[in-house]
Amino acid sequence: MLATAAIFEKLHTPFAVGDVEVDDALRPGEALVRIVASGVCHTDALVRDGDFPFPAPGVAGHEGSGIVEAVGPGVTSVSPGQKVIIGWPFCGACRNCLDGQPRYCLSLGPLVAGGARDDGSTTLRRVTGEPLHSHFFGQSSFASYSVCAASSLVPVPSDAAVELLGPLSCGIATGAGAILNALRPPAGSSVVIYGAGAVGLAAVMATRLTGATTIIAVDRVAARLKLARELGATETVNVAAPGTDPVAAVTEICGGPADFALDCTGIVAVLRQAADSVGMRGTVALIGGAPSGAGFTLDHLTTLWGKKVVGILGGEGRSTVLIGALLKLHAQGRFPYDRLIQTFPLSAVNEALEASHSGEVVKPVLLMPA
Numbered sequence: 001m002l003a004t005a006a007i008f009e010k011l012h013t014p015f016a017v018g019d020v021e022v023d024d025a026l027r028p029g030e031a032l033v034r035i036v037a038s039g040v041c042h043t044d045a046l047v048r049d050g051d052f053p054f055p056a057p058g059v060a061g062h063e064g065s066g067i068v069e070a071v072g073p074g075v076t077s078v079s080p081g082q083k084v085i086i087g088w089p090f091c092g093a094c095r096n097c098l099d100g101q102p103r104y105c106l107s108l109g110p111l112v113a114g115g116a117r118d119d120g121s122t123t124l125r126r127v128t129g130e131p132l133h134s135h136f137f138g139q140s141s142f143a144s145y146s147v148c149a150a151s152s153l154v155p156v157p158s159d160a161a162v163e164l165l166g167p168l169s170c171g172i173a174t175g176a177g178a179i180l181n182a183l184r185p186p187a188g189s190s191v192v193i194y195g196a197g198a199v200g201l202a203a204v205m206a207t208r209l210t211g212a213t214t215i216i217a218v219d220r221v222a223a224r225l226k227l228a229r230e231l232g233a234t235e236t237v238n239v240a241a242p243g244t245d246p247v248a249a250v251t252e253i254c255g256g257p258a259d260f261a262l263d264c265t266g267i268v269a270v271l272r273q274a275a276d277s278v279g280m281r282g283t284v285a286l287i288g289g290a291p292s293g294a295g296f297t298l299d300h301l302t303t304l305w306g307k308k309v310v311g312i313l314g315g316e317g318r319s320t321v322l323i324g325a326l327l328k329l330h331a332q333g334r335f336p337y338d339r340l341i342q343t344f345p346l347s348a349v350n351e352a353l354e355a356s357h358s359g360e361v362v363k364p365v366l367l368m369p370a
């Protein structure tokens with residue numbers, strides 16, 4: 001069947017919007033989803049820039065939401081007509097999946113970046129017949145249709161605004177889950193969040209749902225810091241202000257080191273600032289994605305002082321549980337993530353990526369052609 005997609009033709013080149021063929025002969029365990037909208041995440045830009053190993057030519061996009069169009073043999077978890085979010089793929093059988101941590105599925109690499117089903121077949125082709133890599137994060141959602149594993153679909157209530165849901169599967173879950181699933185800051189604690197983009201602001205909103213009493217957002221875009229305040233930050237630090245040392249600013253606000261610091265930027269120099277912002281028995285968390293191959297250094301002595309350095313991928317936990325909770329919190333007015341979203345038509349995918357990169361838009365969401 002024909003679909004419209006944003007094609008990743010080659011590195012360092014804008015995505016090209018055009019027609020593609022979707023192989024809708026579903027196999028056991030698969031579903032065909034009509035994508036209504038897809039969030040744009042930093043990882044999509046990493047693909048285009050060669051900092052995430054997804055093969056060209058293909059279709060990126062991994063925050064898809066839409067409506068189940070058809071299901072393959074044996075699928076009972078979803079049915080046609082159901083509204084869904086496409087969550088991260090997982091094998092369901094490895095040690096980490098069985099342990100309730102499918103974000104750390106031992107097959108995660110090939111499932112998110114292999115560019116095909118596990119037998120090497122792709123579900124996307126050019127209209128002229130040449131294959132295009134598919135299954136980016138199991139979905140390749142920069143397209144009006146996606147063939148994905150039914151096990152990765154998260155059903156949502158029929159009255160949910162489906163065009164706003166996609167970011168809950170990756171960017172928003174990554175920030176919120178880091179706080180709610182992984183770090184769980186106790187009453188009276190201090191949390192500093194480096195980077196007030198979609199991931200960092202989701203972390204701010206999630207931290208406000210805990211007993212943490214100091215919530216500091218650090219960024220270089222004044223509008224994002226203003227939004228951070230509105231969403232729950234008790235203090236903000238603008239590193240673009242001349243002479244600003246964020247570590248000194250955090251130490252002054254907290255009256256000493258912070259208890260938790262999150263790097264939501266994926267910038268190695270900022271990660272070091274986050275690490276230096278926490279002290280004895282403090283925790284620094286790696287949240288944002290850096291270019292593949294990146295390394296970092298820490299101060300040995302102050303790390304030895306009981307500091308914990310943890311990586312937290314995708315907010316951890318199970319998509320169904322976390323996304324379900326975030327949807328309810330949103331309906332209760334306690335998690336207003338929709339304030340981060342600005343929609344673009346799929347044809348403006350490159351403008352959406354640029355708006356996110358410049359800081360002008362926090363979370364672009366692409367609306368697929370009907």
Ligand SMILES: [Zn+2]
Nearest residue numbers: 091094097105
């Ligand atoms: Zn697994």
Ligand SMILES: [Zn+2]
Nearest residue numbers: 041043170171
């Ligand atoms: Zn993402």
